[in-house]
Amino acid sequence: MIIYGTALLAVCHMLGIVCGDFLGRALGMKTNVGGVGIAMLMLIAMRFWLHRHGRLCATSESGVNYWGGIYIPVVVAMAMQQNVVAALRGGPIALLAATGSVVVCGCFISFINRAETHPPEPLDEVHPAGGP
């Protein structure tokens, strides 16, 4: 059943958000700390566990894969509602601070990634969400 996959995704999402809120509360903040990341870790763990017990059929998986596939269109919709007007009105301070931090971080990303010693594995070898 497709809904099993989507429900699994929804449960992981909700649990992750709740954990993130608790973590934020525990650290004395009003914001969510890593809720989505925690949800992702839960989903990875659930998939691993269900696979091992042979409880995940292809139809159920498609209930998750659809949402993974709709991801780019969602990002496009997200771009459509950015406050671009205000961003452009921010003036030279905002522009300089933003550009400066992107450039500095970019240099560090490049530096760290160049130091990667493992032979870069082509991602095509990674099997698709269908799993092992």
Add this chain to the structure above:
Amino acid sequence: MEIFEKAARENGLVAAFAVVGLVVMVSGFLSRQLTSGRVQGSAIAILIGLALAYVGGKISGGTKGLADIALFSGIGVMGGNMLRDFAIVATAFEVHPQEARRAGWIGLLALLLGTVLPFIVGVAVASLFGYTDAVSLTTIGAGAVTYIVGPVTGTALGASSDVVALSIATGVIKAIIVMVATPAAAKFLRLKTPRSAMVFGGLAGTVSGVSAGLAATDRKLVPYGALVATFHTGIGCLLVPSLFFLTVKAIVGK
């Protein structure tokens, strides 16, 4: 026309699927015809999206781009936090646990650097433009981390509203630069492996910038970058109004 408008308004999310589908289709066409596939379709789609957001913001005078126009209100649901996070979590289904584990520590290091470095740059620029008080300096520096850390910090420290607005603008511009520049800079950044995507997710910050930037570069890298980037705002909100503010205050003395 009236009937058409009413239908779009009452079926917002469905209309949004159609609009976004159309934009993605046009982008794919432009990518093949104008750049013979060299610039990814999704990169062009995001650019068109940002351009439409500008037009929408100009027409409506609101803060949510195209979503503030009644006809396109469904865009607000489709691209809002709920569906965005739902789709991001779904991409975790493609993650390989071994790959993610191998990059664990470097991801954490990237996250810390991704908070400290933009903050320093933000504070430096703010002081260059004449800000001298610790509250304003910290708030603008926080905006350079992400556009959520900016207002959270500003509110916590009691910064003036124009400084808060400035910090939000800084964060939004940063996210937009990351969205647009990542595909072009992918070679320089060595964005090829899951590990490199996790380093990117930690250092480039903001879920929106990272997820869109990676989507336009290589769809397979998205979950790895997003996994780290989702902790970015949390760490920023934790460190900036506390440790970083006290450090800035100790340096400038007021």
